[in-house]
Amino acid sequence: MKESESSHVPPPSLAEVEEVMGYSFGNKELLKEAFTLGSYKADDCKSYERLEYLGEAVLNHLIAKLHYLSYADMAPGELTRLCAANVDTEALARAALKYNLHKFLRHRKPLLHRQIQEFMEGIEQYPSHSHGMIDPPKVLADLLESLIGAIFIDTDSSIDSTWEVIKRLLQPLIKPENLKLHPVAKFNEACQKMGVKAQEKDLWSKTGEIEVYIDNELIGRGKYKLKKVIAVNRAKDDAYNNLFLFEKKYGGNGG
Helix, strand or coil, X not given: CCHHHHCCCCCCCCHHHHHHHCCCCXXXXXXXXXXXXXXXXXXXXXXXXXXXXXXXXXXXXXXXXXXXXXXXXXXXXXXXHHHHHHHCHHHHHHHHHHCCHHHHCECCCCCHHHHHHHHHHHHHHCCCCCCCCCCCCHHHHHHHHHHHHHHHHHCCCCHHHHHHHHCCCCCCCCCHHHCCCCHHHHHHHHHHHHCCCEEEEEEHHHHCEXXXXXXXXXXXXXXXXXXXXXXXXXXXXXXXXXXXXXXHHHCCCCC
């Protein structure tokens, strides 16, 4: 079956979603709306965009509340970083994919199937949150947020009831001990501590690659043809992993 044809195959029954969540919707129309993209253009249902807007706000509230109560001594800046890592596009897309929620999407986006497949391949390479090393389809994160919004409305706007339903879907949450710096920030901080300056060579438009040099020596390379920022992140991560060799060679002073 061609990709353009597969996007027109009716998705499975949404009753299976209720089984996955362990929650039965009182208003089934909310569930249908949560899984309907604007591209579907269904006469019987609105798209999920309004529910996504609501779900994003509800999710941020729930995670902020959880962290505030769980980490009494954590500074606001660290709380913000921890919250952001748990509600970013990659974290939510991973959760949606883990429970196969994408299979229930009602859409007319032929390229989405390929994007999801590439994301699945990326997850095999990076089993835990990659912090910018792979490219998650935003629609997966939007889907989970719209589902959260739908549950919130269906439970008469109960924050506690919503949390009881979704907390399992969000596991494993990122905790302070496994919260990592973004690869670019991590590399830049390390360079600053070592007193060295790095240069980038931009080959992305030709090869999809970014190279990182220190004193004209190649120390990192990243490749991702579909999105430049991913190639940059991979290059900086590779460079960071090679920094200790550079430091050993030059004594940490760039020569």
